[in-house]
Amino acid sequence: MTGMACRISELVLDAADPDRLAAFWCDVLDYVELERTDDGSIEIGPAAGFGSPLPTLVLNPNSAPRNGQLRLHIDVNATDRDQDAELERLLALGAVHADVGQTGSEDWHVLADPEGNEFCLLRTRLAPV
Template identity: 60%
Template sequence: MAARITELVLDCTDPERLAAFWGEVLGYEILDRDDVSVEIGPKDQRTTLLFLRNPDRKLQKLRLHIDVRATDREQDEELERLLALGATRADIGQGENVSWYTLHDPEGNEFCLLSGRVDP
């Protein structure tokens, strides 16, 4: 028997803001919320993201990050969409000759936009 990941928990200062951002990025909906957290996920709820209020600010590069791929457009078009949603470009030493974009979400958490498409 094995375990499986059911949710990823991200500490943040503003769960509503970050849940709204990631909900738009991933096409997820709000599944649950309370005074200190907001949980989003797909309708089948296989793996969800839980944004948990924490007053501590992020101080260094994350040791775990999220990678995303576009489902219905080219990588450059998806980059423009993510930037319009509030992502910003990030330089973490990845260099110029890579096939992905490194970005920050609205609270500075790193994530990557990979090349190629994936089924929705």
């Protein structure tokens, strides 16, 4: 067999405040709200919706405290500006610098979203999808 068997369609994050996290990630990724469910979950994604080349994010309400560093994190790349300008934009949106043991010589920035979920801003500028 050759070819692709799967691709990532959704990433699911637990959130103490799904509305706040949805607003943050919509601003970061230029996503829109796609769906709200009765249990309080919010799905956000590209305007094209679920199944487009970009994965959606599902933010599930969960008030349990997080223990330790996430085992999976999101990496983002700027599409319309350099890394320094994108870093300024992300910080203005509510991201904060996070220390996960980096040395300071990395060419990426480790940040955390408003609920403390770590993510990295990489250096390479990518073309928009």
